[in-house]
Amino acid sequence: MSTQEAVGQNRPYPSSIHFSEAFVICAGSVLFHKDLPRKKWQICILHSPKAKVCVLPKGRKDHGESIESAAIRETFEETGYDCKLLPCTMTTRAPLPHVNMVDMPHVVEGATEPFAITVRSLGEEKGTKIIWWYLAIATEDAKKQGTQTDSEDFQSEFIEAGRAVERLTFQDDREIAGRALKLVLDMEEGQALGVW
Numbered sequence: 628m629s630t631q632e633a634v635g636q637n638r639p640y641p642s643s644i645h646f647s648e649a650f651v652i653c654a655g656s657v658l659f660h661k662d663l664p665r666k667k668w669q670i671c672i673l674h675s676p677k678a679k680v681c682v683l684p685k686g687r688k689d690h691g692e693s694i695e696s697a698a699i700r701e702t703f704e705e706t707g708y709d710c711k712l713l714p715c716t717m718t719t720r721a722p723l724p725h726v727n728m729v730d731m732p733h734v735v736e737g738a739t740e741p742f743a744i745t746v747r748s749l750g751e752e753k754g755t756k757i758i759w760w761y762l763a764i765a766t767e768d769a770k771k772q773g774t775q776t777d778s779e780d781f782q783s784e785f786i787e788a789g790r791a792v793e794r795l796t797f798q799d800d801r802e803i804a805g806r807a808l809k810l811v812l813d814m815e816e817g818q819a820l821g822v823w
Contacts (some may be wrong), residue, residue, distance in 0.1 A: 655685025657807035670791035
């Protein structure tokens with residue numbers, strides 16, 4: 628037996644393996660609300676006075692919880708706003724159900740799939756954080772109090788979407804929120820034109 632047969636072949640594309648103790652799955656959302664009097668979209672951002680940052684809502688998936696449910700739960704817990712996933716038209720590589728498709732980007736209407744992921748290396752001790760990002764929309768105007776855990780000090784606020792993107796502290800959050808806003812505006816324009 629040759630050395631290569633004993634070890635196994637390398638894949639043609641670079642791959643890395645992360646076992647369960649070395650990664651955590653997280654989920655978050657860009658939470659939208661329509662300011663009806665002004666006919667403008669707003670995005671909810673979280674301000675932490677202690678950390679002096681503005682971020683998007685996200686958190687760890689609980690054991691046995693679906694990623695979609697984690698995104699909605701974490702968004703509610705951190706913002707205080709009841710919400711649901713916001714279907715949109717997006718380009719994705721996810722195949723349609725029960726269809727054998729070539730692996731390439733295609734447009735899907737009414738998608739509630741994640742529109743982005745963040746892979747964040749936290750160092751050897753804390754491992755890798757994989758964050759799945761969804762579009763969400765508030766289902767009620769009233770904010771519930773007391774939804775955050777004891778360790779959280781977030782102040783949630785809906786502000787005009789373009790300004791919200793600019794107020795986010797970290798560049799990756801700005802890119803996530805910017806893409807989310809584009810998806811929502813494109814969807815709204817498509818509906819107005821009768822495209823979808």
